[in-house]
């Protein structure tokens with residue numbers, strides 16, 4: 001028997017979040033003329049910890065899938081995904097182009113080295129590409145000064161049959177917290193890509209949930225949005241809950257109490273005694289620790305739900321266990337149900353905020369040793 005811990009992945013919630021994101025984006029941008037946007041469902045990092053196969057099933061209505069690991073892309077094709085797949089970082093080395101060609105993957109092109117790789121390739125079918133512009137993220141992409149030259153070099157490859165369709169893309173650095181910085185990135189994008197044909201792809205989750213942002217994209221060409229975190233029911237914004245955005249948690253991390261005890265005033269709890277009881281109290285030990293992916297730096301007071309009652313973490317998280325306050329749950333016993341985050345518990349964003357991180361990190365970090373339960377239908 002496995003330890004009493006599991007992560008439930010809800011395919012209906014993943015589906016719901018995809019539909020909610022599409023509806024939100026279409027509604028927020030209803031006034032803009034031109035074709036409706038297409039969606040790259042971003043499933044990198046094992047679908048933000050939710051599993052590639054689950055994502056392939058749940059996001060069947062997306063127009064494409066986006067990731068960066070070639071093995072994950074191949075898994076999608078082997079699972080039967082026949083629509084486009086975008087590699088967000090493109091080829092890492094020339095040999096990757098053979099995989100890209102064989103599995104008909106769409107490649108981001110963000111550097112001169114990648115153009116040189118394309119120039120040396122003789123694919124069976126032309127490569128579809130998105131050419132990335134650095135508008136201020138300063139991570140990947142051609143600078144505004146380089147961009148049109150890079151685009152022209154790839155256009156030559158298109159004419160010689162090495163490249164098929166050409167799109168343009170950029171990535172926002174502060175779509176979650178700075179409309180001004182995002183507006184400046186859009187201004188640069190509009191200016192540099194002006195008149196270049198091909199689809200645009202600019203919006204992550206935060207931008208997809210920002211009213212009116214799309215209208216400021218000048219081209220009116222087909223748009224592929226690239227939402228990630230919102231599809232998993234977490235929020236890209238510090239001050240806007242996923243629930244208020246109409247999203248449902250797609251991962252629920254559950255465990256059980258394996259021990260309950262009463263401690264006197266003055267007793268220290270766990271490694272380092274970073275919590276000391278100020279009065280007699282009841283505490284419980286949960287079968288979940290940092291080796292399961294629960295953050296070790298979660299402080300005293302981090303929210304947790306026991307038997308449906310919200311309570312708090314006490315003391316330092318151990319490798320395989322953590323300790324909670326049972327004073328608010330007097331009926332709790334060994335075997336009582338604990339929700340660390342997700343449905344019926346605190347949101348992953350609340351836990352992340354308590355730990356000074358973001359929901360993304362917690363979702364991606366759930367350890368392989370945690371058994372996954374796949375919920376396929378509405379419960």
Ligand SMILES: Cc1ncc(COP(=O)(O)O)c(C=O)c1O
Nearest residue numbers: 042088171204205226227228229
């Ligand atoms: C290039 C690119 N596009 C889209 C996304 C999706 O972002 P989010 O999960 O914030 O929606 C990411 C995530 O880091 C990314 O790197």
